[in-house]
Amino acid sequence: MSFLKSLFNKGPPSEHAEEKYDLLPRHSSEQDSAEEGTGNTSVDDLREQENGEQLSRSTSRRRLDAFSEIPEHRIWMWTSIGLGFLSVGLMIGLILCKVDTSDSMPVQPTLEVDEESRWAPASCFHSKNFSLECVRQREDALPQHNLDLPFPEGRTGRYITFLNQYIHMGFNNQLEELILNAYLSHRANRSYAFRDIGYPAPGYPLTHMVAGPAAGAPFPWTNETYRAPRSINQFFWHQVCPRAERIQFNTAIEGKKMGLGAPGDDEGALVIDKWVERLTQPDPEGKERCVEMTGSSLFDFKLMDNVKIVSIWEEISKSPVLTEFMWAPMVNWVYERYVHRMASMPESWKVPDPRTKYTIPGLLVIAVRRGDYQGHCHNLAKWGLPYNVWAMVPALPDSQLDRTGYPSDEDHANVLRHCWPTEEQMLEKLREVRDYTKGSLKNVYIMSNGQLDFLDKFKEMILADGWENVVHTLSPEVVMESREEKMASVAVDMEIARRAEAFIGNGFSSVTSNVAMLRMVDFKDDYTTRFWKKSRMT
Template identity: 35%
Template structure:
């Protein structure tokens, strides 16, 4: 077990002792969460039995990490805005008993403790002293101190927030929660912040002045498990990895690009069918690449020309990828690019073709993909977070405008002051 500067601990088992016939259960991370110092019922107010808590028992589950992280950040930000202690929760794929779930006929962890993915106040680390707020607690501790809770549901607001902007929605819930005297407040039912909100970039932008200054974002960090994966692969990714202790400084010359494959083609067709906009924080007006849904689409259907436009931006083929890379490399912000990292779930054979096409187009010091990374058994099941850490530090990032993972990367890039002209899209 290795201590980190944040006071958290990195639990790495020798690979020789790991049973890779079953997915990891992250037991040591669960134990470490239970042993966090704030998990003491006898602490004085505003902690322990005297705390004021916000539990989001309606959080999303059974869906990809990008979507889960979006909602998690908003839930934690809402708790911060209401001066309540946030109750953090697992990244959950299945709520059924047992430690194993199935995805694409393969076993995966049913639940991953959030501290295996994240650090910072969102995952129980202390707030900056000026905030004077107690650290977040686990669901188990909340159940221990809150035998009874006031329960709220999204539908208490009726349809008044159905098309509202993110800032309006958050403020409405801040006002509603301020009317609750019970120190134990629990939400159930539908999610407060849903896919319709995150899928509409224009509704998201007015929350940015508040969210970007929230310690949920300013103090956000990836877990030691994620950072150690990036550092272990320094020779594959970039020699400057980990020189910045906060892992926020850009990596000179590194082009990261998000290339989704597999069943994402079906998602892209869905976006085209409904003339979708870019996801969440992919719509900052400072970004040079903008997208307006082309006219001609109908209710669940679109024109052949429009389908082609969506696929170029959402599911580009190898010639389109290479063409876009060379366009950006020839631009003023891309001339220094000499390394590539590809965030991808693509098959190895296809990625080999992509690498060869990129090498034919230009000279690169290295081309690395997600499939090339050397990861421990625990790291393999949180590899999407490893990708995000690399992308948020890349000199230039080409993202998928329809992706929640890209949106989260771009949120961090903007929050940490990376030049918006160095965030691009297909």
């Protein structure tokens, strides 16, 4: 019985004690509780909390002292009773875990979840449970997270993760890179070990915002007998690829061996082809089963802000990574709640299945970048940069930004015309797009980070120019209140821009680049995806 007393009388752990788990950190229940609150903790609250913790510790010490005086036979008795209650509780829990939850699973489209091996609480599998912890639990329970699956998955599969992936950039910068990483992985017939979205800190699961093959959904069948390996998360990566079985490829060192130059020197398509060749080399001993990419990113800004990235478009636009791209169930849920008000559509309009390539008739969405771009546009002019990534695809009528005069005052003014247009210049562009659609456009939705007074003023100017309905990001009827809605807001804006009959954006913005990407994959008329500049109309 002395061991029981030693357990209760054991002192606190050493402050230098560490957990040696080779896993990504998880959100604790305390963190989740704090995130649900207001986030405004006063000094008095902290002092009260500290005093409460001191009282709790002193009370615990008194209880331990009292425990040491209890006769051993009573300890055995109460221990037996406690174990009995614990056994009953475990039996009840096992019975409850066997209930049929098929009708509480998230509505399609979403990821398949392995119900047999899941360890998450049943409440986490309810279609409207979007807490970060439950999203994490569902992600961990994906069916491909199984060591016993046959090749090309399981313990014999080939995997790749990108330690050099940007995580301290905005969501859309991260989205651009992860799509390219997933595409390269798929071309190399390797399972892509995706990472969390790292900004804003402390980050959140990728599947909280993104669905489709890049986030773990199955690829279409290549033929009757083969399907490409599915993407996995970092939790399973650490299981299927123990540290001793990983090999690191430094992008600069390996690239030099393959004859590639510095970032931005080579065509994007050549970079992809060379790395596919390297990652698919014969490996009979399995020494390259698990690859970690290190060094600078393959798709850093020297390539992303370079017209050479566009050479990838012809192939990636046909890849399932893009053709099967979808938003996560949370985003679709918020979108369905707000799209009627954002698009000025009647309530009788039924939102189509998100897996279809539908169009919202009569709607023009415009992306008006303000705020940080007041200074950033001047930097873009000074640095001599072109448009962002997929905004440079030649099929788009406004994709060609003439910077032959760089550097000069005229070139600087030309960049500002595209990057920071005045209200009058934007109205001119709206008329141009309306004329192209032969007047079918009636309603406008403004997605913007601008201030309320600016948006209200611009709204009135648009209405005065003959448009029927105008709604903007800060309109009372579309202001999102809950944490889940706010997190989804940027993706909801992008989804409505993707589905709109026409779209005008800022070619320097990664948001606009990704919207243009989705519209082109959906085969929208190229002349309905525009940027803030005078177009070459044909």
